[in-house]
Every structure is written in structure tokens, then in C-alpha cells.
Amino acid sequence: xxxxxxxxxxxxxxxxxxxxxxxxxxxxxxxxxxxxxxxxxxxxxxxxxxxxxxxxxxxxxxxxxxxxxxxxxxxxxxxxxxxxxxxxxxxxxxxxxxxxxxxxxxxxxxxxxxxxxxxxxxxxxxxxxxxxxxxxxxxxxxxxxxxxxxxxxxxxxxxxxxxxxxxxxxxxxxxxxxxxxxxxxxxxxxxxxxxxxxxxxxxxxxxxxxxxxxxxxxxxxxxxxxxxxxxxxxxxxxxxxxxxxxxxxxxxxxxxxxxxxxxxx
Amino acid sequence: xxxxxxxxxxxxxxxxxxxxxxxxxxxxxxxxxxxxxxxxxxxxxxxxxxxxxxxxxxxxxxxxxxxxxxxxxxxxxxxxxxxxxxxxxxxxxxxxxxxxxxxxxxxxxxxxxxxxxxxxxxxxxxxxxxxxxxxxxxxxxxxxxxxxxxxxxxxxxxxxxxxxxxxxxxxxxxxxxxxxxxxxxxxxxxxxxxxxxxxxxxxxxxxxxxxxxxxxxxxxxxxxxxxxxxxxxxxxxxxxxxxxxxxxxxxxxxxxxxxxxxxxxxxxxxxxxxxxxxxxxxxxxxxxxxxxxxxxxxxxxxxxxxxxxxxxxxxxxxxxxxxxxxxxxxxxxxxxxxxxxxxxxxxxxxxxxxxxxxxxxxxxxxxxxxxxxxxxxxxxxxxxxxxxxxxxxxxxxxxxxxxxxxxxxxxxxxxxxxxxxxxxxxxxxxxxxxxxxxxxxxxxxxxxxxx
Numbered sequence: 001x002x003x004x005x006x007x008x009x010x011x012x013x014x015x016x017x018x019x020x021x022x023x024x025x026x027x028x029x030x031x032x033x034x035x036x037x038x039x040x041x042x043x044x045x046x047x048x049x050x051x052x053x054x055x056x057x058x059x060x061x062x063x064x065x066x067x068x069x070x071x072x073x074x075x076x077x078x079x080x081x082x083x084x085x086x087x088x089x090x091x092x093x094x095x096x097x098x099x100x101x102x103x104x105x106x107x108x109x110x111x112x113x114x115x116x117x118x119x120x121x122x123x124x125x126x127x128x129x130x131x132x133x134x135x136x137x138x139x140x141x142x143x144x145x146x147x148x149x150x151x152x153x154x155x156x157x158x159x160x161x162x163x164x165x166x167x168x169x170x171x172x173x174x175x176x177x178x179x180x181x182x183x184x185x186x187x188x189x190x191x192x193x194x195x196x197x198x199x200x201x202x203x204x205x206x207x208x209x210x211x212x213x214x215x216x217x218x219x220x221x222x223x224x225x226x227x228x229x230x231x232x233x234x235x236x237x238x239x240x241x242x243x244x245x246x247x248x249x250x251x252x253x254x255x256x257x258x259x260x261x262x263x264x265x
Numbered sequence: 266x267x268x269x270x271x272x273x274x275x276x277x278x279x280x281x282x283x284x285x286x287x288x289x290x291x292x293x294x295x296x297x298x299x300x301x302x303x304x305x306x307x308x309x310x311x312x313x314x315x316x317x318x319x320x321x322x323x324x325x326x327x328x329x330x331x332x333x334x335x336x337x338x339x340x341x342x343x344x345x346x347x348x349x350x351x352x353x354x355x356x357x358x359x360x361x362x363x364x365x366x367x368x369x370x371x372x373x374x375x376x377x378x379x380x381x382x383x384x385x386x387x388x389x390x391x392x393x394x395x396x397x398x399x400x401x402x403x404x405x406x407x408x409x410x411x412x413x414x415x416x417x418x419x420x421x422x423x424x425x426x427x428x429x430x431x432x433x434x435x436x437x438x439x440x441x442x443x444x445x446x447x448x449x450x451x452x453x454x455x456x457x458x459x460x461x462x463x464x465x466x467x468x469x470x471x472x473x474x475x476x477x478x479x480x481x482x483x484x485x486x487x488x489x490x491x492x493x494x495x496x497x498x499x500x501x502x503x504x505x506x507x508x509x510x511x512x513x514x515x516x517x518x519x520x521x522x523x524x525x526x527x528x529x530x531x532x533x534x535x536x537x538x539x540x541x542x543x544x545x546x547x548x549x550x551x552x553x554x555x556x557x558x559x560x561x562x563x564x565x566x567x568x569x570x571x572x573x574x575x576x577x578x579x580x581x582x583x584x585x586x587x588x589x590x591x592x593x594x595x596x597x598x599x600x601x602x603x604x605x606x607x608x609x610x611x612x613x614x615x616x617x618x619x620x621x622x623x624x625x626x627x628x629x630x631x632x633x634x635x636x637x638x639x640x641x642x643x644x645x646x647x648x649x650x651x652x653x654x655x656x657x658x659x660x661x662x663x664x665x666x667x668x669x670x671x672x673x674x675x676x677x678x679x680x681x682x683x684x685x686x687x688x689x690x691x692x693x694x695x696x697x698x699x700x701x702x703x704x705x706x707x708x709x710x711x712x713x714x715x716x
Contacts, residue, residue, distance in 0.1 A: 066601065071525050098604030108595035110614055120613070121603040171599070178603055 017042040017182055017212045018063060023077035025058050025067070032058050036077070036238045038231055040182070045204060045213045047227035047244065049220060051259065054233040056216045060184050063214065064100035065093040081182070098125050101180035105187040107167035109159035109174070114151050117159040117170055118142060121178035137177055144210075145173035146203050165196025172203060183207060185215040189222065201226050220260055224248050232256045323688050323695075329435040330689020333471035333486065334426050336397065336460065340373040342409060344417035355413050366409075367394070367402035370424065383459045388452040396453055398425035400480060400487035426466065428485040428682035430457045434468045437681060474689060478651045479666065479674070485682030488675070490690050492650050496566050496665030497635060497697070499657060503570020504577055504634050509627055511574075512581030519582075520589040521611050540579035547576045548640030556644060563645035564664035566654065572644060573634040580633060584626020588619040621709040628705035632698050638669040646670050668694045 018040040025033035033055045040046050040063075048056035058067070065086060067073040079086050086096050098121075109117050118138045121127075128134035138155070142148040147169045151162070159170050168188055175183055185204070189197040204226045207213055217223050223230050224244060231241040232253075240247060240256045251257040282288055287295075346365055350357050371394040378384075378393070401424035409415050425431075429449035432438035434457075443449045460466040477489025523529045551572035555561045561568050592615045600610030616623075641647070647670050654663035666674070668690060675687035 064602075066598070069597070069601065094604055094606045096604075097601060101604075102598075102602035104595060104598055104602065106595055108593075108599040110596065110599060111618060120600075120605075124603075124605055124609055124613075174599075174603060 015042045016040070017082065018214075019078075019080045019083075020059075020062075021078045021080075023059065023062060023075065023079060025055070025062060025076075026074040027070070028072040032236055033062075034236045038238060038241055040212060040214060041229065042181075042212050043208055043210075044229055045208050045215060045227040046229040046231065047223035048214065048216045048231050048233060049218075049223050049259070050233035050239075052218075055236045056231075056233045057186055059233070059238075060186055060214060060216050063182070063184055064097050064102055066097075066102065068093055098178050099180055100182045100184060101175035101178055103168070103171050103175050103183065103185045103188050106191050107164055107171050109162070109167050109170050111158065111160050113156045114142075114159045114162070114170060115155040118173050118177045121174060125178055127177075127179065141173040141177035142170075144176050144203075144207070145169045146199060146206075147173055163196075165192050165199060168192060168196065168200060169203065172200070172207075176207070181211050183211060183213045185213065187216050187218060190218065197222070220248070232259060234259070323691050326685060327688025327690075327692045329432075329437065329685045330474050330692075331471050332435065332468050333473065334431040334434050334466060334468045335423050336374075336426050336466050337421060337423050338373055338377050338465055339419050340369060340405065340422040340424075341376075341419045342416050343369060343372075347409065347416045353413050353416060355410070358413055358416065359410060361406070363402040363406050366405045367397075367399070370397050370402055370405065370422075373422075377460075377465070378456075381463050383456065383463070385452050385455050385459065388456060389450070392450050392453040393456065395449075396426055396430060396456060398427050398484060398486050400484045401425050425486045426457065428680060430454065431468075431486050432682055432685075433457065434461075435685070437685065474686075475693070478653065479649060479671065480651075481649075482678055482680065485678075485680045485686060488683070488686050490668065490671055490693055492653055493666040493668045493671035493690065494693065495654055495660075496569070496646065496650075497668045499566035499654065499661055499665065500570040500573055500667060501631060501635060502657065503567060503661065504573050504631060507570070508574040508577045508581055508630065508634075512578050512627070512630075513585050513623060515578075516582045516585035516589060517611060517616070520586050521615065522607065536579050536582050540583055543639075544576055544637055545639040545643065547572050548643030550575065551640060552643050562662055562664070564648045564650065564666075565662050566665050566667075567661040568644050569641050569646050569667060570661070572640045573637060576637065576640060577630040577634045580630040581627050584629065585619070585623045588622025588626065589615060591622060592618045617712070620712040624708045624712070625705055628701050628708075632701050635697060635701070636669050636694065638667075638673055641667050641670050642673070647674060649674075668697070 016039045018038075020036055020038045020040075023033055023036040024031070036055075036059055038059075048060060050056045061067045062075055062079060063086075067075060075087060081096070081100065085091070110120065112120070115138055118141050119128075119134050122134060122137050128137055139148060139152075142151060147166060150166060151157075151170075159167065162170060168191070172183075172185075172188070189200050192200065201222065204213055204215065208228075215223075215226065227244045229241070230244040230247040232239045232247065232251075232255075234255050240251060240253045242252070247256060248260060251260060344351065346369065347361050348354075348358055374393060374397065401422075405422060405424070427449070429438050429443065429446065430453065433443070433454050438446070438449065438454070440451045440454060443451050443454050457466055473487075474489045475494065476491045477487060478492040479489070480487040519529065519532065551568060555568045555571055556563055561571075596614050596618065597610050600614045601607075605613065646665070646667050648664060648666070650664045650666045652664070654660040654665045672687045672690045672694070675683040675690065
């Protein structure tokens with residue numbers, strides 16, 4: 001019995017969390033993504049790299065159906081979370097987004113207190129039965145986002161009053177508080193200074209222990225530093241998807257090689 | 266090539282001018298900037314002067330409406346005239362008309378004159394009796410009907426004097442103008458002065474301007490804005506309870522939920538167009554739809570409120586949509602990103618942030634509705650209404666007036682005393698608008714503090 005469980009866990013460790021097959025995205029007439037096939041592994045950091053407008057953010061937003069808010073956007077193909085098609089008619093995107101959290105490019109804390117920012121998700125999903133439990137979730141999430149020591153004495157102050165890096169970590173804490181299975185990050189460090197960036201990168205490395213992280217980044221160094229798997233997008237195509245080490249040392253596609261060596265992009 | 270560039274680079278230091286000397290181009294630019302500032306300042310100055318002139322004219326004309334001249338004399342309520350049967354039966358007392366009370370007042374004034382030895386050269390009997398307002402006899406009658414025990418007693422009565430004498434103490438009427446005026450005479454004014462000398466005539470603060478209903482053409486001194494204030498208030502209640510929820514709900518739906526397609530485009534264009542439709546058109550619509558078709562009563566605040574609701578809705582919708590649009594989309598993304606539903610993201614995050622803008626737009630819409638006259642003329646609110654409407658809800662169906670219509674109404678009347686009343690009503694209207702704006706500012710502050 002015990003052995004079985006260990007075996008199960010071992011399988012889960014390398015389990016495919018999200019599997020995308022033949023994903024096509026159209027914005028009106030524009031064909032933004034063409035035939036993307038990716039398997040995103042559980043408890044792994046996956047980086048999407050590529051030049052601007054290559055479709056990496058678009059694909060990221062497909063994974064929790066944030067593209068639903070754009071009227072002209074059409075998604076075809078199959079994206080499955082734990083084997084269930086997330087574009088199935090019966091799927092409520094709200095439930096999906098509770099399991100697939102997201103952190104955005106620009107820190108966007110709610111104009112509420114630090115506490116309320118983190119507590120918002122657990123509140124609307126009913127994750128806490130009482131105030132004490134909620135306090136616990138908030139503290140755990142803020143600790144998880146390496147922000148607790150900086151803000152523990154001013155939880156009731158506005159989240160918008162924090163510095164840029166703190167705001168972004170607050171947004172990560174907010175996403176972590178809903179206990180997601182996957183965390184999507186859309187260029188989370190592009191608005192941050194190097195010190196805040198390295199804090200967030202350390203954080204991503206920690207978060208990997210709990211769930212899988214998908215990060216879109218413009219910085220190849222960042223992708224190399226934080227991710228285990230890297231996908232290179234170019235002009236709406238997924239050019240190459242492999243272990244990060246392989247992508248940066250032995251790229252198979254000439255386009256990947258030109259991009260990482262700075263010739264295109 | 267080297268030869269060609271060398272002289273140029275050598276010449277460069279010579280053409281370089283000192284920073285201490287302002288060159289021609291900079292001087293022109295600075296002059297242009299100064300000119301523009303002067304234009305701006307003069308525009309603001311013109312606006313301020315216009316405002317000051319407007320305020321001065323309104324206040325200098327209208328402040329008089331808040332003061333009123335009263336005559337205080339003892340009046341003997343002669344039982345022989347008021348209660349001929351002598352049994353104090355209220356039904357019998359009710360049969361006595363105001364003319365009898367007028368005569369009583371007249372007699373009392375004559376008596377006061379003889380007692381105090383006031384004699385005015387060349388004063389006609391009409392001048393004496395006309396000194397007291399025609400409204401005074403009606404007020405005295407009401408007082409007696411309310412308390413029949415007063416019959417037979419001598420009471421101290423505080424009665425209105427006529428509009429010309431009142432105007433004399435407010436600087437509107439002079440001895441010269443009185444000589445040319447058929448409604449008064451210098452002798453009457455002298456009598457008033459004599460009574461004032463005895464301390465029986467005084468000009469005091471006039472609460473009754475705010476509480477009295479309108480009065481007929483001959484009695485400007487008794488006219489007040491009571492019914493108009495109540496009518497305006499009722500209409501504002503109707504607008505508040507209809508236009509605000511409908512307008513805000515419509516804007517939230519259009520802005521946050523509605524799909525962007527041809528139909529919503531058409532709706533959007535039409536809302537913008539409706540905001541520009543002349544208000545009198547809404548009056549015609551109200552007349553056709555609410556009075557002729559739905560059969561609602563004329564002159565009623567409910568109809569006025571409905572018409573003003575229609576008129577205000579586009580303003581509120583446009584302002585609310587602008588406020589919602591101004592909320593950064595990142596907040597919506599953030600809410601959706603943690604798994605909030607569309608409605609939760611709107612009601613928890615977008616709406617609170619848009620609140621100051623929505624409130625401002627709403628109150629601007631309400632203020633616009635409060636000052637609107639044209640549509641109300643068409644639905645019969647310009648009628649002469651002397652009875653107060655009942656309390657809501659029935660009161661909404663009773664005839665009433667409205668402040669701007671009352672102003673319009675009074676400016677139409679011949680007696681110059683009504684001009685003073687009209688300006689007074691404008692002051693009341695302005696005070697109402699000021700209060701609404703203060704509420705708007707207060708609410709804005711309150712909501713903005715929540716970061």
C-alpha cells in the first residue's frame with residue numbers, strides 16, 4: 001500500500017500537467033498561433049522565449065482561458081489540464097482560473113490593503129472557514145512569496161503603496177493564496193530592477209516545489225536561470241521545446257540558435 | 266573630403282552663441298508662450314467678471330424676497346359680523362367670506378390711526394384699506410376658522426402689507442414712482458412711514474417665502490416657493506430612484522458584459538445622440554406617452570420625474586461608462602486571474618474604483634434635471650398651484666410646481682414685485698444646486714480615500 005503510494009507520487013512528479021495539441025489561435029483575421037504541441041510537466045518551471053509578437057504570451061493566456069475576455073480571439077485545438085479539456089463547453093473558466101493562477105507583466109495589486117489583496121482569492125473561493133484560517137493562509141502566502149518579513153507590520157496599508165518589486169511579489173502571493181496547481185507568469189520581471197528580479201527568480205525556484213510554473217520571458221538569461229524546460233516560439237510557431245540546458249547549449253533548430261545568439265529577435 | 270569638412274568645423278565655434286544672450290527664435294517662442302498665457306488669463310477674467318455680474322444682479326434683485334414688511338395691529342373680531350347667530354357654530358362662521366375680514370382689518374387700521382393721531386393730508390379711504398395685502402384677510406379668516414373661540418376678542422394680528430409698500434422699504438418703490446402708480450400713492454407711503462414711526466410696521470426675515478405656495482397676480486407679497494420646492498424635491502426623488510439604478514445598470518452591462526457587435530454599436534450611438542436631444546422634445550414625449558397614453562395626471566411630479574429621468578439617463582450612462590472605462594484593465598485581469606467571476610470582478614473591483622466618477626456624473630445629471638424647465642412646461646407643471654401636494658407616494662400624483670418653472674412663471678407677471686420673487690427663487694435653486702455639488706464633492710472624497 002505504502003509502496004504503491006510512493007510509486008504513484010513518483011509518477012506524478014514527472015506527470016504531464018498540461019498537454020496542448022494542435023493549438024491554433026486567431027485574433028480576427030490574424031493567425032497568431034499555429035499548431036502548437038506542448039506538454040507542460042508538473043512541479044517544473046517551463047519558460048517560453050521568443051521575439052516580441054511571436055505568440056508566447058498568447059499561448060500562456062490560452063492556458064487559463066484569459067483570452068476569453070478578448071472578443072475577437074478564437075482558440076482551436078485541445079488543451080488538457082490533468083487530461084480534461086479546458087475548452088470543453090462544460091468547463092467554467094472561473095473554476096479553471098482558480099486552479100491555474102496568473103501573474104501579470106505589470107504589478108497590478110488591487111487598490112486595497114495588503115491583507116485584502118492576498119485574502120481576496122481565498123475569500124471568493126471559500127478556502128477559509130474563519131478569520132484565523134484566513135490569517136494563516138495570508139501569512140503562508142506572503143511567506144511563500146518572500147514578502148512576509150517586509151509587510152507583516154503593515155498588512156492594513158494599501159498594496160499599491162509598496163515598491164514595484166514588492167508589488168509583484170504581492171501579486172505572486174495573491175496568486176499562491178488560491179492554492180493553484182499551475183502558476184502562469186507573463187514577463188513577471190520586466191518592470192522590476194535587478195535586485196527585485198533576482199528575488200522573484202529565487203521565489204520561482206521555491207514555488208516549483210509546490211506546483212508547475214510557466215513563465216514567459218524576454219530575457220534568455222532568466223530562462224536559463226529559472227527554468228528546466230524551455231519552449232522557443234517564432235512567428236506563431238513553436239520552433240523548439242526541450243530541456244533548458246539543451247536549448248541553450250545544443251539547439252537543434254537554426255532559428256533557435258540565431259535567436260539565442262542574438263541574431264534574430 | 267577632409268578638406269571640405271575642416272573649414273566647417275573651424276567655423277562652428279564662431280557661430281556658437283553665448284547662453285547669456287537670448288537668440289531670436291527663443292525670444293519668439295517665449296513671446297508666444299506669454300501671449301498664450303495672457304489669452305488664458307483674460308478668458309478666466311472674463312468668465313469671473315460675468316459670474317460676479319450675474320451673482321450681483323441675482324442677489325441684489327432677489328435678496329428682497331427673503332425680507333417682508335408686516336403690520337402689527339390689534340384687530341377686533343366683531344362677533345356681530347363674524348357670527349350673526351351668536352352660537353359660535355363653525356359651519357356658520359365658515360359662511361363668512363374674506364371680504365368681511367377685509368372690512369374688519371380696515372376698521373382696525375382706521376381705529377389705530379385715530380388712536381395714534383395719524384392724519385395724512387389728502388389720503389383716500391382706498392389708500393388706507395389697500396395698505397393691507399388682500400392676502401391678509403384670507404390669512405385672518407383661516408386663523409379664525411382654526412380657532413373659532415377668537416370671535417369676539419381683540420387679537421394682535423401680524424398682517425402682510427401690499428407689495429408696493431413692501432417694495433418701498435426694499436428700495437423698489439419711491440415717492441416719485443408712487444405718484445405715477447395707480448396701485449399706490451405717496452399718501453399711502455406716508456401713512457406707512459407714520460405707522461413705522463409708531464413701531465407698528467417692520468421689515469423682517471421672511472420664512473414664508475420658502476413655505477408659502479404661489480399667490481395670484483395681485484398678491485406678490487404672499488407668493489412663496491413652498492409648492493415649487495416640494496415639487497422639485499419629489500421629481501428629484503423619482504429621478505434618483507429611477508434614473509440612477511437604470512442608468513448605472515445599463516452602463517455596467519454595456520461596458521462590461523455586452524458583446525461588441527452591430528447592435529451594441531447602434532445602441533451606443535443612440536445613447537450619445539439622446540444626450541444631445543433638446544429637452545423640450547422629451548417634454549413632448551412625456552406628454553404623449555405618460556399623459557395622453559398612460560393617463561397619468563397633468564402637472565404631477567411623477568410625470569415630471571419620469572420625463573426628467575428619460576432626459577437624465579443618457580448623461581448618467583455616458584458618465585458612468587466613461588468612469589468604468591477609466592478603470593485600468595489590469596485590475597480586471599488581476600481579478601479574473603485569481604478566479605473571480607466577471608460579476609465579482611466588476612462589483613468587487615471595477616465599480617468601487619469607478620464610484621467617484623459615477624457619482625459625479627449622476628449628480629451632474631440630477632443637477633441638470635433640477636434646473637430643467639422646458640419639458641415641464643409641456644406636461645402642465647406651469648399651472649398655478651396653490652395647494653401643497655400630499656406626502657409621497659400619493660403626493661407624486663398631486664399637482665405641483667417646480668422651482669425653475671416657478672421662476673419662469675413669475676417673470677411673466679406684470680407686477681415688478683414678482684421679479685424680486687423670481688430672483689429669490691433663483692437663489693433658492695442655486696442653493697439647492699450648491700448643496701448637490703457639495704454632496705458630490707463629499708462623496709468623491711469619501712470614495713477616493715479608499716485608494
